[in-house]
Amino acid sequence: MVKTSLSVLVDTKAVLTCPPVLWLSVLVTWEIVLRDKPPCFRAYRRDTNQTTGGNCTDKRITWASGPDENPVLQIDPVATTHDGNYTCQIATSNGNFQHEYHLQVLVPPEVTLVQTEKGTAVCKAAVGKPAAQISWTPEGDCVTEQEPYWGNGTVTVQSTCCWGGRHVLNMSCSVSHLTGNKSLSIELDKGVRTLGFPGSDLLIILCVKSSLLLVILVFVGFIHFQRTKDCSACHVATLTATEAQECSVAALE
Ligand SMILES: *[C@@H]1O[C@H](CO)[C@@H](O)[C@H](O)[C@H]1NC(C)=O
Ligand SMILES: *[C@@H]1O[C@H](CO)[C@@H](O)[C@H](O)[C@H]1NC(C)=O
Ligand SMILES: *[C@@H]1O[C@H](CO)[C@@H](O)[C@H](O)[C@H]1NC(C)=O
Numbered sequence: 731m732v733k734t735s736l737s738v739l740v741d742t743k744a745v746l747t748c749p750p751v752l753w754l755s756v757l758v759t760w761e762i763v764l765r766d767k768p769p770c771f772r773a774y775r776r777d778t779n780q781t782t783g784g785n786c787t788d789k790r791i792t793w794a795s796g797p798d799e800n801p802v803l804q805i806d807p808v809a810t811t812h813d814g815n816y817t818c819q820i821a822t823s824n825g826n827f828q829h830e831y832h833l834q835v836l837v838p839p840e841v842t843l844v845q846t847e848k849g850t851a852v853c854k855a856a857v858g859k860p861a862a863q864i865s866w867t868p869e870g871d872c873v874t875e876q877e878p879y880w881g882n883g884t885v886t887v888q889s890t891c892c893w894g895g896r897h898v899l900n901m902s903c904s905v906s907h908l909t910g911n912k913s914l915s916i917e918l919d920k921g922v923r924t925l926g927f928p929g930s931d932l933l934i935i936l937c938v939k940s941s942l943l944l945v946i947l948v949f950v951g952f953i954h955f956q957r958t959k960d961c962s963a964c965h966v967a968t969l970t971a972t973e974a975q976e977c978s979v980a981a982l983e
């Protein structure tokens with residue numbers, strides 16, 4: 731009894747061969763055991779050169795060509811439902827031989843990397859089979875979640891990372907999977923950190939202060955105008971001069 735593990739990409743063609751035996755086979759049987767299903771059989775009798783019985787109803791599982799010498803089973807195309815054990819049993823005049831295949835269907839994940847908010851990125855390996863592994867460069871504070879779809883065995887893996895407070899511009903997410911590894915990188919929004927130099931903040935505060943001052947001055951000036959009811963042009967001229975002075979003072983500081 732030989733056992734072989736076989737990984738096959740979804741939507742491709744899988745070919746399962748019986749082991750070659752030295753003696754003339756009499757009967758070749760494939761037993762197919764799929765998840766949550768009763769086993770089914772396909773058989774080939776050499777003496778009559780005929781397939782017999784065969785209660786496998788899956789149309790995608792067939793003999794590779796007319797069963798012959800060494801009957802080959804083919805699955806075309808492979809779906810996630812084809813995960814299971816396929817056993818070839820060969821009955822000869824000198825005894826029985828078996829070869830068992832553990833078939834695992836692989837689905838490559840769809841990989842995406844996005845920046846959700848400042849300093850945070852989400853890397854997703856969607857509907858892969860089996861679950862993918864996600865790692866980051868540089869390492870951040872990450873939360874990784876897995877969401878399995880029980881119907882077909884695929885898993886969505888999502889990793890959310892933040893690099894709070896650290897001066898990280900470039901990061902990459904690496905997804906490793908049996909169907910191949912993938913790496914994506916993203917540049918964090920540069921606007922976040924560069925605003926932090928001291929001068930600009932001070933400038934903004936001063937500008938806000940001076941415009942607030944201007945509003946107060948206009949208000950005071952308006953009251954004054956209402957009281958005196960004359961020489962209004964004079965007051966306006968004074969205010970404009972004050973405003974100009976305030977802003978230049980702010981800019982200088
Ligand atoms: C096929 O036949 C075997 C035995 O003859 C039985 O145990 C099995 O349940 C059958 N499978 C299906 C899918 O009908
Ligand atoms: C068995 O039958 C198939 C057709 O069903 C034919 O192509 C093949 O040559 C036959 N093989 C033998 C050994 O008779
Ligand atoms: C296939 O065989 C292995 C061990 O031989 C077993 O653990 C597994 O459950 C089997 N798979 C199915 C679908 O029966």
Ligand SMILES: *[C@@H]1O[C@H](CO)[C@@H](O)[C@H](O)[C@H]1NC(C)=O
Pocket residue numbers: 740810837857879881882883884
């Ligand atoms: C598996 O199931 C999920 C959820 O129903 C679906 O989005 C996905 O396309 C399926 N994948 C395959 C390979 O069937």
Ligand SMILES: *[C@@H]1O[C@H](CO)[C@@H](O)[C@H](O)[C@H]1NC(C)=O
Pocket residue numbers: 899900915917
């Ligand atoms: C980010 O990484 C890419 C590719 O590795 C590189 O071309 C780019 O110069 C990097 N940017 C910075 C800001 O490091």
Ligand SMILES: *[C@@H]1O[C@H](CO)[C@@H](O)[C@H](O)[C@H]1NC(C)=O
Pocket residue numbers: 906907910911
């Ligand atoms: C994928 O990455 C893993 C580790 O992250 C490594 O062991 C494996 O060899 C890589 N596979 C390929 C095909 O590069």
